[in-house]
Amino acid sequence: MDRVEVMAEAALTDRQVQLIAKALADPRRWEILERLGKAQETGCTDILSCLKVTPPTLSHHMKELETAELVEGRKEGKFMHYSLRRDVLQAYMERLGRL
DSSP states (O other), X not given: OOHHHHHHHHTOOHHHHHHHHHHHHSHHHHHHHHHXXXXXXXXXXXXXXXXXXXXXXXXXXXXXXXXXXXXXXXXXTTEEEEEEOHHHHHHHHHHHHTO
């Protein structure tokens, strides 16, 4: 493991691991992460059109993913754009691998 991987892994608290597990347990949030993983950044309108959920439902899912630090949001005008935090996802998978 290089220094960056060790730092990312060490940054995960037990609480964050629990939040990530909770976030990944929902099929819609899993689908959102899959979509984000295929792009550098995805706008909420694109996610809405693919998932066919209401804006409040999407907002809830994105908040859960942000709380778990799995996604990062960037506001542009009145629109939000999200990207996957691959470093956090990788640290989570490495921690699971040690079970």
